Amino acid sequence: MASEDVENKRIVTVFGATGAQGGSVVRALSEKDSPFKVRAVTRNPESERAQELKDIGCEVVEGDYDDYESLRPCLEGAWGCFAVTDYFETMDKSSEVQEGKNILNMCCEMKVAHVVYSGLESTIRISGLVCDHFDGKADVEEYMKNVGLDKYTIIRLPWYYENLYENTPPMKIEDNKFKLPIPIGNSLMYGISVDEIGPCILAIFKESEKYHAKTIGLAADHFMIHTCCKILSQHLAPAEFVHAQISCDDYEAQNIPGVKELANMFRYYKQARCERNIEQSRILYPYLSTLDEWVAMNKDKLLKAFNDVSHQDTGNSHAKR
Numbered sequence: 001m002a003s004e005d006v007e008n009k010r011i012v013t014v015f016g017a018t019g020a021q022g023g024s025v026v027r028a029l030s031e032k033d034s035p036f037k038v039r040a041v042t043r044n045p046e047s048e049r050a051q052e053l054k055d056i057g058c059e060v061v062e063g064d065y066d067d068y069e070s071l072r073p074c075l076e077g078a079w080g081c082f083a084v085t086d087y088f089e090t091m092d093k094s095s096e097v098q099e100g101k102n103i104l105n106m107c108c109e110m111k112v113a114h115v116v117y118s119g120l121e122s123t124i125r126i127s128g129l130v131c132d133h134f135d136g137k138a139d140v141e142e143y144m145k146n147v148g149l150d151k152y153t154i155i156r157l158p159w160y161y162e163n164l165y166e167n168t169p170p171m172k173i174e175d176n177k178f179k180l181p182i183p184i185g186n187s188l189m190y191g192i193s194v195d196e197i198g199p200c201i202l203a204i205f206k207e208s209e210k211y212h213a214k215t216i217g218l219a220a221d222h223f224m225i226h227t228c229c230k231i232l233s234q235h236l237a238p239a240e241f242v243h244a245q246i247s248c249d250d251y252e253a254q255n256i257p258g259v260k261e262l263a264n265m266f267r268y269y270k271q272a273r274c275e276r277n278i279e280q281s282r283i284l285y286p287y288l289s290t291l292d293e294w295v296a297m298n299k300d301k302l303l304k305a306f307n308d309v310s311h312q313d314t315g316n317s318h319a320k321r
């Protein structure tokens with residue numbers, strides 16, 4: 001591509017660029033034919049992850065949600081912005097809300113044309129269940145609607161398939177036998193590969209007018225835990241997976257950080273109130289992987305992760321500090 005074409009591309013600032021959601025957005029917006037060029041934000045521009053972003057052609061800038069002025073150079077001259085806040089960094093709702101507001105206020109100051117925020121619905125308003133990592137984002141969503149942005153879109157993600165090897169891995173009962181301790185009984189759960197949200201966000205930015213003021217619940221599939229176990233057993237044989245049928249109360253009794261929060265999230269999922277829209281998601285990106293397709297593609301990675309988990313170790317935690 002000629003250098004003047006690259007110069008003409010619109011800048012999109014991606015927050016959380018070294019993480020799961022932002023990383024996926026960075027990769028999609030950095031594809032050869034993308035009309036956008038990425039400005040990737042991190043608190044540590046010298047990290048290995050930041051170097052990987054530079055290697056694929058991103059401009060990498062330093063910014064911290066908690067330092068308002070640091071966000072100015074991140075957004076100066078940007079046409080678009082993808083923002084995700086990370087509740088599990090501080091596990092404090094008011095901090096996450098303030099971080100979201102800081103990003104949105106600076107987007108207004110810098111007159112960013114289109115902002116996409118990764119929000120979540122308010123579990124407390126819908127179901128009475130307190131789940132701070134949902135409710136904080138819901139507060140930011142409300143703020144976003146009235147803060148005076150030119151165009152905005154809210155996306156809401158479901159459970160990442162990647163949680164299977166990162167945050168909620170199966171428990172090893174014996175060699176080649178695992179149980180999956182996800183406490184939602186026989187309710188349906190929506191899912192997506194977080195790695196595949198980038199193309200959805202690219203489609204939103206490409207049709208900016210169409211998606212202005214829309215809230216889109218992204219999902220690629222929905223399934224019950226026993227179906228998930230069947231899929232895992234089929235693809236990872238001779239390893240065998242069974243539904244642990246753990247209750248939310250037993251899940252909550254575990255001594256792990258943030259467990260009350262997550263137990264309420266699963267209670268909310270169990271009430272089938274976490275609505276996502278597979279059809280609309282496939283309009284944005286028709287190639288979204290079903291759970292079955294994703295497990296087939298990630299067999300080796302999953303087996304390695306599961307075998308690294310010690311017997312009876314749930315490993316169930318999102319907490320970072």
Ligand code: NAP
Nearest residue numbers: 016017018019020021042043064065085086087157159160
């Ligand atoms: P992640 O992979 O852990 O990455 C976190 C990113 O946030 C990193 O890039 C980090 O950047 C950046 N970050 C954190 N604090 C920052 C700060 N103060 N200033 C600037 N950047 C900061 O997280 P993720 O999975 O992409 O997103 C986490 C969010 O996803 C959570 O809030 C969670 O509620 C939500 N979510 C998760 C799921 C799920 O199934 N796991 C589903 C729906 C929603 P640096 O460290 O490089 O600065």
